[in-house]
Amino acid sequence: MPNRIPKAQADLGDLALHEGGAMLLRRAIAPLREGDLLEICGGSSELVEQLPAWCRQQGHRYLPLNKGAGFHWIERGASDPPLIRPAQELAETAEPAWGLAPRGATVEAGGPAFSFPLRRKREVWAEELDAIRQQAANNQWSLIRDISWNALPRLAPELEIAVSQAMTFLTENEFAALYIPARFLARIHPHYREVLEVLAFQVTDEARHAEAFTRRAEAGGTGLGTTANSGQLSLHTLLEESEFTTAVFLLCVMGEGTFLTLLQFLEENAPDPVTAALMRYAHRDEARHVAFGVSHLRYVLQREPERRPALAAAVERRSRLLASISGLSPYVHDALVILAGGGLSPEQVREGARRVAVLHREMDRARSERLQALGFSAEEAVRLSAHHTKNFM
Ligand SMILES: [Fe+2]
Ligand SMILES: [Fe+2]
Structure with missing residues (x-):
């Protein structure tokens, strides 16, 4: 040569x-x-x-x-495949051709185009993702390591049955709270991995809650209680929601927000230290789920305030679908009354019913406040809160 x-x-x-x-x-x-x-x-x-x-x-x-x-x-020939250099910083839109490449990586062109329908930052993002992820990582708890199951006393039968009924209701709701983020997780482009991580923690939390509550019901010896149609109908309408932001609004802001008040009520009225501890730990997790919901909604509404009426319409649509449900299922209502009153004597029932009425008002007040923090007017917030499902989630 x-x-x-x-x-x-x-x-x-x-x-x-x-x-x-x-x-x-x-x-x-x-x-x-x-x-x-x-x-x-x-x-x-x-x-x-x-x-x-x-x-x-x-x-x-x-x-x-x-x-x-x-x-x-x-x-040297020219055989190297051409390379794509995706956005190194967060992009407003993620391309299907970036595939599963981590943000910051170079990608060979010509790969498969993955179908991630949620690939616009505006559809999924929230400002506080880093703080929420950090808290989630630091606050993982174990129902083996952190719960003293042998501190569970033998309760009066009516109290044990009421606890089991409450745990049954909570577990149904945990499943809904697990399936909704799990379903959306698979649709979000990995360019927005912080959102995936927050939702993955949320799914893990809900799986742990479901296990913990089921285990508490079984530990007392009476087994699980009854699942009412009204509760399942309510959760069914929630699971049907196909749009991410609306689902986050209904689940994390309206539903889990309401559950924060419920879990605090159950901790305060728990007849045993195990139930109280479970409620406390679950409350801490739920506060984080609500924080994600509020943060995501704030991000979306700051950029698209015109979406507010559609969110309100989603609450009203659910309310119409659930019009046949007159209120909270008697199984759950009665269990809450017995737990709050401490028993079945007329005096205890009077006190329990009073406390449950206060619980409903407190849930309503907290929901309205949360809605106003998202920019809904006071009047609209009160109206929407009143339309929220009577089954809490
Ligand atoms: Fe939960
Ligand atoms: Fe949750």
Whole structure:
């Protein structure tokens, strides 16, 4: 090959290509341009056969050389696939062709286009994601390590049955709260991985809550209570919601927001330390889920305030669908009254019913406040809160 000067050299020592020589070769050839020469020196006798084959496979040209044994030339071809450089910073829109590449990575072009329907930042983002993720990571708890199950006393039968009924109701709701983020998780583009992480923690939290509440019901010996149609109908309308922001609004702001008040009530009125501890831990997790909901809604509404009426309409639509439900299921209502009153005597029932009435007012007040914090007018907030499902979630 007269008149041509190699642009670079690669010393393979005595490595054959399958012994790691191919890696050294790839690194040496990568910075060269199409048509540049690479000179290879190597002592392995296998290179004479391996190099021409490797060049054919990689799209380069092997050039015969009379320089002597142990020296070879390769002319670089143009076989590298073109590269895409996705946005290194958060983009407003993520491209399907970025696929599963982590944000910041370079991507070979020509890969499959993944279908992630939620690929606009505005559809999924929230400002406080970092703080929420950090809290979620720090506050994971274990129902084996952190709950003293042997501190569970033998309760009066009416109290134990009431606890089990409350746990049954909570668990149904935990399943809804698990399925909704889980379903949306798979639709969100990985460019917005912080959202995926927050939702993944949420799913883990709900799975733990479901397990904890079921276990508490079983631990007392009476087993689980009854699931009412009214509760299931209410959750069914929630699971049907197909739009992410609306689902987050209904679940995390309206539903889990209401559950914060319920969990606090159950902690205060728990007849045993195990139930109280479970309510306390679950409340801490739910506060985080509500924080994500409020933060996401704030992000969306700051940019698209015109979406507020559609969110209000979603609450009203649910209310119409649930018009046949007159109120909270008697199973749940009665259990709350017994727990709050401490028993079944008329005096206890009077006190329990009074406290449950206060609970409803407190839930309503907290919902209205939360709605106003999202920019709904006081009047609208009161009206929407009143339309919220009587089954709390
Ligand atoms: Fe939960
Ligand atoms: Fe939750």
